[in-house]
Amino acid sequence: MAFADDGLPALNAERKGITDALYPAKARGSIDFAIEPSSGIADIFQLFIRNDGRGAVFHYGGHASKSTLELKAVDGAGEVAHAEGLADFLGRQRGLQLVFLNACSTVGHVELLLAAGVKAVIATAAPVNDEIARDFALSFYRSLGGGRCIQDAFLDAAAEVKSRSGDAAPIMETRGIGRLGAEPIDPIMLWALHVGPSAGDVLNWKIPTEDTRTVKIALPEPERGRANVLNTVLGPRLFEAAAPYCWEVQDCIRNAGRTGEPIDIDATWEEVAKAFPFPVGLGIRRLNADSNAGREWLTDAVGLYKATSKFFAFVVMIQLWENVRTNNKWKWATDQREIVLNFSKLVADDDPTFDYVGLILAGLESLRVNDVTPFPPQCADLSQALSMPAVAEARAGLQALQGRLADFPADMADDALCAQTEAQLAHFLAPFAFITGYDLAAFKDIKILQSRMKVIQFRHLKVRLAQISTVSSKDNAVNYDFYADNDSVLLMDRMKGGSPRWINLTPFIIDQNALNGQSGSKLHFFAGRQAEGSVFRFIENEKRTMDIDAQSYPEIHDQILDFRSTIERQL
DSSP states (O other), X not given: OEEEXXXXXXXXXXXXXXXXXXXXXXXXXXXXXXXXXXXXXXXXXXXXXXXXXXXXXXXXXXXXOXXXXXXEOTTSOEEEEEHHHHHHHHHTOTTOOEEEEESTTGGGGHHHHHHHTOSEEEEESSOOBHHHHHHHHHHHHHXXXXXXXXXXXXXXXXXXXXXXXXXXXXXXXXXXXXXXXXXXXXXXXXXXXXXXXXXXXXXXXXXXXXXXXXXXXXXXXXXXXXXXXXXXXHHHXXXXXXXXXXXXXXXXXXXXXXXXXXXXXXXXXXXXXXHSOHHHHHHHHHHHTOOSOSHHHHHHHHHHHHHHHHXXXXXXXXXXXXXXXXXXXXXXXXXXXXXXXXHHXXXXXXXXXXXXXXXXXXXXXXXXXXXXXXXXXXXXXXXXXXXXXXXXXXXXXXXXXXXXXXXXXXXXXXXXXHHHHHHHHHHHHGGGGGGGGEEEEEEEEEEEEOOTTSOOEEEEEEEEOOBTTBOOSOOEEEEESXXXXXXXXXXXXXXXXXXXXXXXXXXXXXXXXXXXXXXXXXXXXXXXXXXXXXXXXXXXXXXXXXXXXXXXXXXXXXXXXXXXXXHHHHO
């Protein structure tokens, strides 16, 4: 699904509604879906490239004309995708059953798409009201997700929209390029379902009702006398969840498909440990290193929950800080104010039990209310994913365990509790798997490149922060016409080609070695206030701390103070 919002009030509700409609099928393993909330041309191409041969339906929501889709480039500027090139690309996608262009006057795309080999297309014949477009899409995907075929789902949606709107509805907020005045439209005639010469039986295509995941994983047998086997759930679940986003996981699946052999369970754990950002990947690797139920295993499980929660909370807080800093009219809900304010005043002693998931949700809601698309854009759907019953229940269980672990009786950490905790981690972590499409990295040794008659460029050594106390061997030099943040911890899009996208996670995640001018990497998480400064905890060993104040690391100290003053001033 690709969306390109440019002032369309109903588009966000369309994206969330489609996700809701399809989530039961995703949960049972019948389908998966990948979403680009703010799409450029490269984003759409990457959706298919990352999911080679797996894309069955492509949905677009946004502005369009008879010959173009109006998208959003990496820098937020408008970007036009021309119908001919897009049709050529979509026509070559193996497994693609349907293209749904839910925008104004997209009928002009149909002939090109069908000629290119696309089996079926839903398109509009005229400018379409924003809210009616939302209602039509939600009705269609509710029927499709409920087991109806493409044709029946289309007819269901047309009938529902007609029952809501009557024979005609005014055009108010449209999905065309430009704004039109009010004029009548016939909702049931506005959309059409087109099929091409290669359609076959596409009108009867349905979402499967059974688990269609093809990844075969070799699981160990339980030991004699033990009902549960630890470390058999989380690795495979995250492996499958990462597949739409992570090149390395996709390669592993393709190789297994060629040989017909099941994937070794330890390989799934290792692949996801490498794919997730280092603070999370380290926790995954530690958990898999010990398959014996007990307090130590539970401690590692809680550590993984906390590392994931803190990492994503920092991703959101950095963006909240940057946006609030430049917007004097920032809007806050009452519950958001309290949670974010509590974080800005957090003391280090309260860090072990602080609810960082609550902070994620409060920050994302604040960004949403103020019409800010987060980075990564998939974060926009985290609130919805974390509110699903199984995920919310898992979060509650893990948060409760985190709060009482210090006084937890060792004899209660038995097989059953550890197995339950692993299942909770699988539910909780799976919605975050999109992050495997991004790298935790730093730029070091930036050099100026200048030669006669050429524009000045800056050579950046990109260092992937992916190994314990060191850096990845996948370091590479990249040239930009700007000077990027130096010696900071960056979250970067792994997209091949196109302009780079990243956010700077410093000062909440810092690299001690970079600050000291040393090689290698020692990452620390912010833990809260202490005396006149702040405390950071070493990711590899939380008992080792690093104090930041005006004398030791003034630049980091000043950034933390700026965050606090910016947030507290607004609140």
